[in-house]
Amino acid sequence: MPRLAIVLSHPTQYYSPWFRWMAAHAAVAIRVFYLWDFGVTQQRDPQFQHTLQWDTDLLSGYEWEMVPNVARRPGTDHFWGLRNPELWQRLRIWQPDAVLLFGYNYATHLRLIAGAKRDGLPLIFRGDSHLLGREKLSGPRRWLLRCLYRQFSAVTYVGTANREYFRRLGVAENRLFFAPHSVDASHFRNTPEREAEATQLRQSLGLAHRRVVLFAGKFVSAKQPGELLRAFTEVAEPQRDALVYVGDGPEKAKLEVLARLAPQHCIRFLPFANQSEMPARYRMADIFCLPSRGLYETWGLAVNEAMHMGRPCLVSDRVGCQQDLVTDGVTGWVFPSEDAAAFRAKLAQALSTDIDPMRPTIAQRITGYTYEQTTAGLLAALASLAPKRSPASARPDV
Structure with missing residues (x-):
């Protein structure tokens, strides 16, 4: 069974039920590496202006690790808000066949991308950006994003606008896999x-x-x-x-x-x-x-x-x-x-x-937007990866 490491900023009410579903139903071994404990400890959300802690179980039913975040001001509102120097070592110990990375906006993300590229560990990207209402990106930003997405062996897209975003940034059709955004349908149903x-x-x-x-x-x-x-x-x-x-x-x-x-x-x-x-x-x-x-x-x-x-x-x-x-x-x-x-x-x-x-x-x-469909797309992306050597020899000092 393939081993997939998932790197995500923090536990959320949207993704934790999906991870639980994958652990129970999918032919893949997953472990989630969280970079911050927001959502499972009481912390203030500046946009909600509310001290937030989700009242649903975010951490049971799947394997996970909380990687220490040494940022002076932890958060997802600035580049240095996620700094996790132990992440690469922990990935090396678990020895995944690939890593699913959500986003690219933080210091830890870029260090992970650099380390994976150096040591031949395949990366799968998941994001949901779009260009609706924007004709084109600025030249420098477009160039940087095209370079960034070339570092990923596969990319999952969540819908039509997101697919067009990746295509316009040079992601080849054979590297794109539809894994729709979905929520816990068993929770949101009429009773x-x-x-x-x-x-x-x-x-x-x-x-x-x-x-x-x-x-x-x-x-x-x-x-x-x-x-x-x-x-x-x-x-x-x-x-x-x-x-x-x-x-x-x-x-x-x-x-x-x-x-x-x-x-x-x-x-x-x-x-x-x-x-x-x-x-x-x-x-x-x-x-x-x-x-x-x-x-x-x-x-x-x-x-x-x-x-x-x-x-x-x-x-x-x-x-x-x-x-x-x-x-x-x-x-x-x-x-x-x-x-x-x-x-x-x-x-x-x-x-x-x-x-x-x-x-x-x-x-x-x-009905086409369920965890089953999302997982099918992710597994197709994982299956597309050429066999890579184990990251066991990866250096922990990235």
């Missing part, structure tokens, strides 16, 4: 208990008979929560519609000011919801909205979650998953991210649409 919880939540908010639009996530300007509130205020019918925000962040104070200008009882705010609470929030809503602009939303896994719960999604054309998951008028609605009038029009259309006929198509579309 009688979830239905009861969602009904109770609606009643507690006074929204029992309203059509509810949901925004869930970080209240940051790139996600355009204020633009959503303005659009909603202009097109919603006060006695029929409601907008619910779940989360926190630097834009919250502005949102609360705007909400006071809206018709009474139309806007509701719920605090940050941990992973165990989110299914009922999606179930409570009729429509999920992710109106992000720019390059912020490389994919938008919340769309996967909402669709698993049977909810159509209103997204901007800058959300990375849009081309794959959200077909306008079929599984949701799409608007140009910088066009406020188009946003209002699509929101009005969503609020007046009978969404029940959309649900079977939503369910069919999201």
Whole structure:
């Protein structure tokens, strides 16, 4: 059985269930090497403005190591936030056949790439960048990225926009493998208990008979929560519609000011919801909205979650998953991210649409985005690698 080392910045609610699934079902031995303990210890998320510790089990069911991070200021918001001098030695001890690396943005990543290149250890890259709305990269950045991706024996892409990104940066077709972004479908599914919880939540908010639009996530300007509130205020019918925000962040104070200008009882705010609470929030809503602009939303896994719960999604054309998951008028609605009038029009259309006929198509579309499909793509990438010598002789001083 091949041995695959996985190098990831920190445990997350999205990837830990996938690793657990692979350990139980896939014909590959995995060990995850974490570079920071964020998510399993209480630490403040500056964008959520909330002390965060996920309430789901992130570390059981698969092999993992927490590699000491010696950064003066640990974090994923700056290049020196991940510094793990022990990583190469620990990889050498485990002797993987290949390494799956998530991202390239930190000091540890570049040291690992250099060491693997020197000692012939194959690398597989996983990232989800896109170029939506950007015609081309600057010359120096384009050259650097093309050089970087040449260091990887295989690259997995998560969707259409991500594939086009890699192709434009020179990654050959025979090195590209589709391993879609996916979430834990067993967690995000409708059950009688979830239905009861969602009904109770609606009643507690006074929204029992309203059509509810949901925004869930970080209240940051790139996600355009204020633009959503303005659009909603202009097109919603006060006695029929409601907008619910779940989360926190630097834009919250502005949102609360705007909400006071809206018709009474139309806007509701719920605090940050941990992973165990989110299914009922999606179930409570009729429509999920992710109106992000720019390059912020490389994919938008919340769309996967909402669709698993049977909810159509209103997204901007800058959300990375849009081309794959959200077909306008079929599984949701799409608007140009910088066009406020188009946003209002699509929101009005969503609020007046009978969404029940959309649900079977939503369910069919999201079935292709599961851990099984993601793992199949990763294993195809692993199988494509030419046999390499064992990294046992690799030097630990990289």
